[in-house]
Amino acid sequence: MTERIERPPVRELERLARLVRWHVLNTVTQSKAGHIGGPLSMADLLVALYFSELSIDPEHPDDPERDRFVLSKGHSAIGLYSVLALRGYFPIDELASFDHGDSRLQGHPDMRLTPGVDVSSGSLGQGLSAAVGIALGAQKRGRDFHTWVVLGDGELQEGMVWEAVNSARRFGLSNLTAIIDLNGLQQYGWAAQQGRDRFDRSEPWGHADLPMILRGYGWTVIEINGHSFAEIFDAFDQVKRAAESGAGPSVIVARTEKGHGISFTRGTYKWHNGVADETQLALARAELLTEGDQS
Amino acid sequence: MKAQRDVWAETLVEVAGLDDTVMVVDGDLANSTKADLFAKAFPDRFVEVGIAEQNMVGIAFGLSTLGYRPWLSTFGVFLTHRALDPIRMLVSQTHASVRLAGAYSGLLNGSSGKTHQDIEDLAIMRAMPNLTVIAPVDEVEAAAVVRWSCAHDGPVYVRLARDAVAPVLPVDYMFELGSVVVLRHGGPVALVSTGVQSSRVFDAAELLAAQGIDARVVHVPTIKPLDETSLLAAIDGCTHVITIEEHTIIGGLGGLVAETLTSHGIAVPVTRLGLADSWSESGPNEFLLDKYGLSAGRVAERVTAAVLADLPTAVH
């Protein structure tokens, strides 16, 4: 049945998020290439969505009534795959095929191959437009589902994103919510300015008031710490209220840390992508897995 | 005589009455592309995105996931260039049923000049896997192609012209994907063309006949997927093939024909006429067609020259 599952206790969600982080690092390391920092920064947000918010059914991934999820920052695919696997869309063992030839788990999400992937992505900046089209189509067809889309903060430099921000409001899409993974880093970016930036490079939106810009476009803007389940759930509640009141699209600006959850990957652009060596992998295992967790 | 853009909009209105998946997504050009006709008839299935072509493509893709089969309404140049990346990832790679109507393609777009003249669309779109690429010749074929596209699963690019040309096909013409159409029998020279240029080439053949050159005229509506056998049969017995297109001579129809003949080991000279790796300019239609060698008279002249020289070179 396509439905929202009962919200698990926060401790369980935290455990799932640690598992996701482990699968991200381990899978990418075994595959010998892939992105780390972006998948880790959005892990808590995706766990919260898939394990409490989205009305979905892993047994029927194409149910027309399901909520839609668009990972606009497609390079973080392994993060999404790990969550989908834990949620039951495909076996966890299948993660090992990530990036391999003949795999359903392509380097970037492919809606025609992977159960649970609603929209293909990889070229940054396109997911919000796709989500606007989906939400608009739902409106026209009289469907009740909600459309969610996750964007990177570097990704917001793409002009197409702002075309879509404008359209979403013009079309009054209260059934659309964007989440910005504001992890303060992108792939390379600019040199950090001492005392002004959170991490080792300049913040993509350090020079501008992003929430203000989004408010100016008429969106409902909710600012949270993207690693706090309490704040994430509070944001989901606000989204629901905004949607019910027909306030137009909403956006959760989630302040996160790139590479969050693993001591050596956090807060550095250097772990945008990469693979761990044996010592690092052992350390990550110790930091993320508890007894009883499958590795 | 009717312009293809009028035919496009009228046909869509007709089909949309029976098929509720037909939609139009516009980029602030509905009163040029004639999508305004559709907007009036089906306001609920008309989406005005504004001047944001990449976004248009993304939105059309999103709508397609809900079972709609939207047509995009903008100038071809802004689709095949400005919005190419979303077309590639969201439409072509996903095999979405989005219809890319490239209005105002080629040189003739109301004197707008090179910024608006799409002379690379066939080369670009033809290279894109999954995409069906069609360039109808006249109003009859345009209507047939629009109808065909509405019923087709998957992405289609349709090259449409702004201004009317003399119709060359009978009203009961049936469009068949891939097949070429012999508009005029003759030989041993085969003139191969596509889109509305085929109509001008047909007229050129009449001029050539008066000068004693009997040319066959072959129209290629489907740039992809081309039924190669049908092309080979159409040029069978010809000793010189001349392609003429309102497009750059690189990678479009000329490329397609040359590639096809080569891969079948057919060793006839192929002369490619069109824009010889150059941009065009503003000007009235007649001026542009003459200057760039695409009017019936200029085509006849260039064909004569090519036949006399019988050299497989591109002549501008």
Ligand SMILES: Cc1ncc(C[n+]2csc(CCOP(=O)(O)OP(=O)(O)O)c2C)c(N)n1
């Ligand atoms: C259009 C496009 N340009 C460039 C890239 C290459 N690229 C992949 S990830 C990335 C950085 C993304 O930064 P951000 O959006 O902040 O993502 P995150 O920090 O969450 O990894 C770049 C430049 C791309 N995938 N698409």
Ligand SMILES: [Mg+2]
């Ligand atoms: Mg970032």
